[in-house]
Amino acid sequence: MNPEANPRILLAPMEGVIDHTMRDLLTQLGGVDRCVTEFVRVSQELLPPRVFHRLCPELANGGCTSSGVPVYLQILGGDPSVVAENASRAAELGAPGVDLNFGCPAKTVNRSDGGSIILREPERVHRIVAATRQALPPSVPLSVKIRLGFDSSDRFLDIVSGIDAARPSELVIHARTRADGYRPPAYWEHIALARSKTRLPLIANGEIWGVGDAKLAREKSGTRDLMLGRGVLCRPDLPRLLRAADSGVEVDALTWHEIRGYLLKYLAITLESYDARYAVNPIKQWLGYLRHYYPQAAAMFVVIKRILDPEELRLALGGKEDPEQQAA
Numbered sequence: 388m389n390p391e392a393n394p395r396i397l398l399a400p401m402e403g404v405i406d407h408t409m410r411d412l413l414t415q416l417g418g419v420d421r422c423v424t425e426f427v428r429v430s431q432e433l434l435p436p437r438v439f440h441r442l443c444p445e446l447a448n449g450g451c452t453s454s455g456v457p458v459y460l461q462i463l464g465g466d467p468s469v470v471a472e473n474a475s476r477a478a479e480l481g482a483p484g485v486d487l488n489f490g491c492p493a494k495t496v497n498r499s500d501g502g503s504i505i506l507r508e509p510e511r512v513h514r515i516v517a518a519t520r521q522a523l524p525p526s527v528p529l530s531v532k533i534r535l536g537f538d539s540s541d542r543f544l545d546i547v548s549g550i551d552a553a554r555p556s557e558l559v560i561h562a563r564t565r566a567d568g569y570r571p572p573a574y575w576e577h578i579a580l581a582r583s584k585t586r587l588p589l590i591a592n593g594e595i596w597g598v599g600d601a602k603l604a605r606e607k608s609g610t611r612d613l614m615l616g617r618g619v620l621c622r623p624d625l626p627r628l629l630r631a632a633d634s635g636v637e638v639d640a641l642t643w644h645e646i647r648g649y650l651l652k653y654l655a656i657t658l659e660s661y662d663a664r665y666a667v668n669p670i671k672q673w674l675g676y677l678r679h680y681y682p683q684a685a686a687m688f689v690v691i692k693r694i695l696d697p698e699e700l701r702l703a704l705g706g707k708e709d710p711e712q713q714a715a
C-alpha cells in the first residue's frame with residue numbers, strides 16, 4: 388500500500404438498489420471517487436446500445452454522474468469472447484471504465500453461467516479477464532470484482548494469480564465466499580493474502596458500516612482503498628466521514644432533519660426518471676436501509692408505507708405545500 392496516495396472510496400454496485408438516480412444523489416453528498424453500474428448480463432450476443440444506456444444513463448454525460456464522478460460499466464457473463472465484445476461496446480459508448488462481475492451469488496444468475504460460479508474455474512476467470520483486457524483500448528481501465536471463492540476460499544490464490552496474469556487495472560475483493568452470502572463477518576485478512584500473488588491495486592469490500600470498520604478493514608487487508616455498499620445506504624455521508632477521518636478533520640454526521648431533505652431531493656430525482664406510479668418505491672426501499680442507523684426512518688416508513696401518490700409522499704416527508712398545485 389502506498390502511504391502517500393489518497394485512499395480511494397468506491398460506491399459498490401447494487402442491482403435493484405443503486406441505479407443512476409441513487410448514484411446521482413449519493414455522489415452529490417461527496418467523498419465517492421467512483422461508481423459501478425448494476426451488472427449488464429451477457430450470454431450469447433453483442434447487446435444493443437440501448438441496454439448499456441438503460442443501465443448507465445450517465446453515458447450521455449461522459450460516463451459521469453451529475454457531480455462528475457465516473458461510473459464504470461459492469462459486465463457479467465461466462466463466455467470470454469462475448470464478455471470481451473460487450474466490454475468493447477461499453478467502451479465505444481463512452482464508459483470511463485469496465486468492471487467484471489465474478490461475485491453475484493444469485494442462483495438464477497449462477498445457473499446461467501455468470502457471477503460467482505465462475506470462481507470455481509480460476510482458469511476461465513483468467514481467460515475472461517484476458518480477453519476483455521485485449522478487446523478494450525489500453526486507455527480504458529478494467530477492474531475485476533470477486534468474492535473469496537464459491538463454496539470455499541481454497542482456490543482464492545489461484546483466482547488472484549490468474550487475474551494478475553491477465554493484467555487488469557485493479558481488483559476489488561468482497562471478502563466472503565458465495566457460500567457466506569452476505570452474513571457477517573467479512574474476512575478482510577484474506578485480502579492481505581492476495582498480496583503474495585499480485586501487485587495490482589486491491590480494493591477491500593464487505594461489511595464496512597462505519598469509520599471504525601473502515602480502520603479495521605484497512606489494517607487487516609493491508610489496503611487503504613475501500614468499496615462501500617449497504618453502509619452508504621444506511622449512512623449516506625459515510626464516504627465523507629471517512630475522508631474527514633483520513634484528513635484528521637472532525638465533521639458532524641448528517642442529522643435526521645438533513646436526511647429528510649435528502650429524501651425529498653431523492654424523490655425529485657426519481658420523479659425525473661420514472662413514471663410517477665413507481666417513483667415512490669425507491670424512497671420506501673431507501674428508508675429500509677436508513678432505519679439501521681436512523682430510528683426515525685422506521686417510524687417514517689410506517690407513516691408512508693401505503694402512500695402511492697408522489698405529492699402525498701412529498702408532504703409526508705415534510706415537503707412544503709406546492710403553491711402552484713394549491714392555486715390549480
Ligand SMILES: Cc1cc2nc3c(=O)[nH]c(=O)nc-3n(C[C@H](O)[C@H](O)[C@H](O)COP(=O)(O)O)c2cc1C
Pocket residue numbers: 399400401402403404424425426461488489490491532561569592593594595614615616617618
Ligand atoms: C441488493 C444487492 C445487490 C447487489 N448487486 C450487485 C451487482 O449488481 N454487482 C456486484 O458486483 N455486486 C453486487 N452486490 C454486492 C455489493 O456490491 C457488495 O459487494 C456487497 O454488498 C458487500 O459490500 P457491503 O457490505 O459494503 O454492502 C449486491 C449486493 C446487494 C446487497
